Amino acid sequence: xxxxxxxxxxxxxxxxxxxxxxxxxMYHTITMDDDRxxxxxxxxxxxxxxxxxxxxYFFTLDGFEKFEEQLEILKLYKPxxxxxxxxxxxxxxxxxxxFAYDAKFEKxxxxxxxxxxxxxxxxxxxxxxxxxxxx
Numbered sequence: 001x002x003x004x005x006x007x008x009x010x011x012x013x014x015x016x017x018x019x020x021x022x023x024x025x026m027y028h029t030i031t032m033d034d035d036r037x038x039x040x041x042x043x044x045x046x047x048x049x050x051x052x053x054x055x056x057y058f059f060t061l062d063g064f065e066k067f068e069e070q071l072e073i074l075k076l077y078k079p080x081x082x083x084x085x086x087x088x089x090x091x092x093x094x095x096x097x098x099f100a101y102d103a104k105f106e107k108x109x110x111x112x113x114x115x116x117x118x119x120x121x122x123x124x125x126x127x128x129x130x131x132x133x134x135x
Contacts (some may be wrong), residue, residue, distance in 0.1 A: 020045045026084050040070050043102040054095040057102035066102045074099050
């Protein structure tokens with residue numbers, strides 16, 4: 001039998017997945033109508049432990065400054081998104097929405113770039129060693 005904390009974690013993850021799917025679909029519809037939000041993408045959502053808040057993380061290739069500009073526009077759509085969630089998701093209440101910039105994506109990209117560079121350096125070093133051993 002699964003313990004209660006594991007069950008709660010599974011249910012929370014399921015709820016986050018459902019919220020991500022619904023918010024992404026609604027946001028896609030919004031971006032089709034409002035060109036000012038182009039280039040901004042829903043990356044992930046995180047539900048608070050009391051399930052009263054959901055933080056929607058966005059990412060843009062233009063950086064944090066561009067996100068701050070678009071955040072004011074996003075805030076205008078917050079009531080509409082909550083109303084849409086209320087009609088799509090079964091539950092007693094709809095969590096309040098917070099919008100945030102996803103810095104994890106930038107960190108991931110920089111780590112991947114560093115690992116790729118390290119792999120290239122290792123290949124170059126290995127080639128130098130092979131040439132040295134052949135001589």
